[in-house]
Amino acid sequence: MKGTFFNKDIEWNIETTHESWPQGETISGVLKVKNHGKETLKLLESGVALSLGEIKKVQSRSDGALKIEQSQSVGNTDLTPGAVVEVPFSFKIDPNAPVTDKKQSYYLSFGQNFNESQLQVKISPKVLYLKVTGLLDTFYRFKLKEFKAAKKGVEFKFIPPSSREMANIESLLLTYTMEGNNLTMMFHFQVKKLDTTSVTNKLSKETLTIKKELTPKEYSLGPDLIHQDQILQCLDSVLSQVKLNNVF
Secondary structure, eight states: OEEEEEETTEEEEEEESOSEEETTOEEEEEEEEEEOSSSOEEEOSEEEEEEEEEHHHHHTTOTTOEEEEEEEEOOSEEEOTTOEEEEEEEEEOOTTOOOOOSSEEEEEEEEETTOSEEEEEEEEOOHHHHHHHHHHHHHHOOEEEEEEEOSSSEEEEEEOOOOGGGTTEEEEEEEEEEETTEEEEEEEEEEEEEOTTSTTOOEEEEEEEEEEEEOHHHHEEETTEEOHHHHHHHHHHHHTTTSHHHHO
């Protein structure tokens, strides 16, 4: 991924190895600054930063649209005519960093004050989250509708299966977070329940929240390998609490 802009005689160029990174990974690249002018220029308070912002505000160039979280400075440099300065950078993404969604995104902002131009970068959910989500689809037929950044972690919204035993489930919101190396999953089910206190036995709706926490030994068999059997046992335990015969 590349981005370039000019400010008078200075050319700013940024290049990264990828266009998308999962939570917890490292964004790396190189910032190059070239003086196309005939005079020596001094660079002060300049470089590249990893910044978070609301997409609409960034697009409309609103003041303060970007919040700098990490930065790599060019340093106080005298840039002679024709000279080029290269600044390698790497930014470690927090395991619970906000993912890119419809509202907000991370950017590589660069230039003077670290904010003359920006390049949007896509932060995707941790691979672990996507693999657990895949199990919910393959084994239980919960279809992913969308995901978005939560206050901490990532919130996945699912369409429940049409099977009879889960016909009482109207929706599922599943929030994944990492607490140290432990995987925490908060299941928020919207379910239909038979109101036996009513003369006509009406159906009512209620929210059922279930929290599960798995240690690395319980969710992983090694790098990029999930412990499928343990995770399925966990999901079975959760769903057994909301299936039709346990709610009505």
